[in-house]
Amino acid sequence: MEVINGLNLKDTELRLGLPGAQEEQQQQQVSCVRSNNKRKNNDSKEESAPPPPAKTQIVGWPPVRSNRKNNNKNVSYVKVSMDGAPYLRKIDLKMYKNYPELLKALENMFKFTVGEYSERQGYKGSGFVPTYEDKDGDWMLVGDVPWDMFSSSCQKLRIMKGSEVPPAL
Amino acid sequence: MNYFPDEVIEHVFDFVTSHKDRNAISLVCKSWYKIERYSRQKVFIGNCYAINPERLLRRFPCLKSLTLKGKPHFADFNLVPHEWGGFVLPWIEALARSRVGLEELRLKRMVVTDESLELLSRSFVNFKSLVLVSCEGFTTDGLASIAANCRHLRDLDLQENEIDDHRGQWLSCFPDTCTTLVTLNFACLEGETNLVALERLVARSPNLKSLKLNRAVPLDALARLMVCAPQIVDLGVGSYENDPDSESYLKLKAAIKKCTLLRSLSGFLEAAPHCLSAFHPICHNLTSLNLSYAAEIHGSHLIKLIQHCKKLQRLWILDSIGDKGLEVVASTCKELQELRVFPSDLLGGGNTAVTEEGLVAISAGCPKLHSILYFCQQMTNAALVTVAKNCPNFIRFRLCILEPNKPDHVTSQPLDEGFGAIVKACKSLRRLSLSGLLTDQVFLYIGMYANQLEMLSIAFAGDTDKGMLYVLNGCKKMKKLEIRDSPFGDTALLADVSKYETMRSLWMSSCEVTLSGCKRLAQKAPWLNVEIINENDNNRMEENGHEGRQKVDKLYLYRTVVGTRMDAPPFVWIL
Numbered sequence: 001m002e003v004i005n006g007l008n009l010k011d012t013e014l015r016l017g018l019p020g021a022q023e024e025q026q027q028q029q030v031s032c033v034r035s036n037n038k039r040k041n042n043d044s045k046e047e048s049a050p051p052p053p054a055k056t057q058i059v060g061w062p063p064v065r066s067n068r069k070n071n072n073k074n075v076s077y078v079k080v081s082m083d084g085a086p087y088l089r090k091i092d093l094k095m096y097k098n099y100p101e102l103l104k105a106l107e108n109m110f111k112f113t114v115g116e117y118s119e120r121q122g123y124k125g126s127g128f129v130p131t132y133e134d135k136d137g138d139w140m141l142v143g144d145v146p147w148d149m150f151s152s153s154c155q156k157l158r159i160m161k162g163s164e165v166p167p168a169l
Numbered sequence: 170m171n172y173f174p175d176e177v178i179e180h181v182f183d184f185v186t187s188h189k190d191r192n193a194i195s196l197v198c199k200s201w202y203k204i205e206r207y208s209r210q211k212v213f214i215g216n217c218y219a220i221n222p223e224r225l226l227r228r229f230p231c232l233k234s235l236t237l238k239g240k241p242h243f244a245d246f247n248l249v250p251h252e253w254g255g256f257v258l259p260w261i262e263a264l265a266r267s268r269v270g271l272e273e274l275r276l277k278r279m280v281v282t283d284e285s286l287e288l289l290s291r292s293f294v295n296f297k298s299l300v301l302v303s304c305e306g307f308t309t310d311g312l313a314s315i316a317a318n319c320r321h322l323r324d325l326d327l328q329e330n331e332i333d334d335h336r337g338q339w340l341s342c343f344p345d346t347c348t349t350l351v352t353l354n355f356a357c358l359e360g361e362t363n364l365v366a367l368e369r370l371v372a373r374s375p376n377l378k379s380l381k382l383n384r385a386v387p388l389d390a391l392a393r394l395m396v397c398a399p400q401i402v403d404l405g406v407g408s409y410e411n412d413p414d415s416e417s418y419l420k421l422k423a424a425i426k427k428c429t430l431l432r433s434l435s436g437f438l439e440a441a442p443h444c445l446s447a448f449h450p451i452c453h454n455l456t457s458l459n460l461s462y463a464a465e466i467h468g469s470h471l472i473k474l475i476q477h478c479k480k481l482q483r484l485w486i487l488d489s490i491g492d493k494g495l496e497v498v499a500s501t502c503k504e505l506q507e508l509r510v511f512p513s514d515l516l517g518g519g520n521t522a523v524t525e526e527g528l529v530a531i532s533a534g535c536p537k538l539h540s541i542l543y544f545c546q547q548m549t550n551a552a553l554v555t556v557a558k559n560c561p562n563f564i565r566f567r568l569c570i571l572e573p574n575k576p577d578h579v580t581s582q583p584l585d586e587g588f589g590a591i592v593k594a595c596k597s598l599r600r601l602s603l604s605g606l607l608t609d610q611v612f613l614y615i616g617m618y619a620n621q622l623e624m625l626s627i628a629f630a631g632d633t634d635k636g637m638l639y640v641l642n643g644c645k646k647m648k649k650l651e652i653r654d655s656p657f658g659d660t661a662l663l664a665d666v667s668k669y670e671t672m673r674s675l676w677m678s679s680c681e682v683t684l685s686g687c688k689r690l691a692q693k694a695p696w697l698n699v700e701i702i703n704e705n706d707n708n709r710m711e712e713n714g715h716e717g718r719q720k721v722d723k724l725y726l727y728r729t730v731v732g733t734r735m736d737a738p739p740f741v742w743i744l
Contacts, residue, residue, distance in 0.1 A: 058573070059247065059248065060243065060246035060247050060248045060653070061246070061573065061628070062512060062544060062569055062571050063243075063245070063246045063569060063602075063626075063628070064246070064511065064512060064544075065245050065246070065303075065329060066247065067329055067331075067357070068461070068462070068511060152410070152441065152465070
């Protein structure tokens, strides 16, 4: 079980299905890789590349101090709530490079479709509006500012349902 | 048989500062030994268990500065249990009892407690300088004692320690009369900082040259601090998020422009990259830049910053800079001497951030490069051969290919020839770290060519005991050898026991050495401490009938003049 910074990443992994569903692939913790691993047969080339093996965690490898590992900002989890859903989810904003990717992931997660975004009118067409809480605590519409600015200031996401969306939006 | 009176000789010795040279001087004759030992002020102890404080003080009664190192290097990567040892308290107690005029204490990988810091702060009236690197075991309460009691404190330098932050008021423990600070580095503290106390402290420290803040110091505080300290030479920025148009940012920009002495920049622990432009005006003066903790800074912002840094001698960076970014470094930083490229994506996202191309570009563009630490996804022999040709002056060459046992990605060959080219060309090489697919051949090259090599790190390499033997027989200047997950066993370990008297230490983990091999070694060499670290099953080794043939998980041996240490925890067996 991969535990980084006290977070159990498997619990918060983005995937279809309820959280807590069974894991097929276990990650093995091995303390060393014995030399018989290395003698790979060089001339056996596979036609269709097999799926990469589950990454085995080797203790103390790569040789990087733990404070460097902790400082890695490649995870940036935010809570996502959807009006009417029984519980919240969490997603890692760093997994997405732009708005379409994020919106698609949210649509998959909560089984809805977001409308079409326009600067003038916000999201039209579906009744679902993605909003987020920024660093100042204000609730903003997702999509107005450049992606980088959004991903670094987004604290929480909330998908508002049509009936709650004020008409002005 | 001195031609000059002792005072004259002593005066000459004053000009000899390196401990290696002083050690050499002391071997010339009894008279020089005596003069040297009374005049030695700075003592360096590379392994705190090689000697004890009583003997240290007997030989060097006038010491003013002590450097101590504790745990073996692999402790940095969690291979050594926390309770293994390296306690500084007995040293401080002995120094305090002897009333030596201690002024400086530098510790690396030692266990430091609040009690030791308190004792330190009260025992030495002239104490000036505390440098703690990769230490653990203390809290901000210990720092508070240092702040409160060391009246002439000049340096408080905390580098990458594990400090329990009680979010207390240690900064406000510096009395108002304390105006002597030159170095204040608390970047590794995780908790909140009393910003008011910090600003007042900086404002009354006109000699402050080095200031490294933790992430709890935000941009507006930084701006105020810079206004108080335009004489700063070395700055570690904490939190750096803000809107480029905000008032604090503009104030910071104006303050930075006045810092004409600024030469070294680091930190950016939480950074908004578009604010980096505040530093552009002073970049042309920078000789050292450490952005290895700044995961947010990459791409065009990073490149723009680097393009201003033409005088850079030292650069620590994350691999998100990419090969293209390294090419920019190569064409801009012609004075570069030391480069460290750290991995940024440790969760295995599989980004090929830097490859052999970046390394080759750097070697071609930076003729003064002598030290490199390079984490990468792939390497080729051809690239290493080119690097060796471009940079025959390497002193430190540490290459870490992230995937163990990975061969040359073009030819699928082991990387023996590439590393061989490095050791053959770099006649001054003192430190080497290997990675990738390697056979015994690379060790043959190392033994043959690496005449100045003092430290060698081996992981997942070699085929047979011959590999280790090549190194032990060939590298006359070897001091520290650390090996993990390699097929070296008792034959190599026992071949030349006297070799270990010339070395500081040997570490072997997950290799093929057995308990009986280690016992035989301990028998043959009573001047060695042979330690077996066996965390998992304390008694398994004794009970098992085949006990001799059991493989030892972790072996750490080191020469010592004071025999077995008394402070080892139960899971450490000293044979």
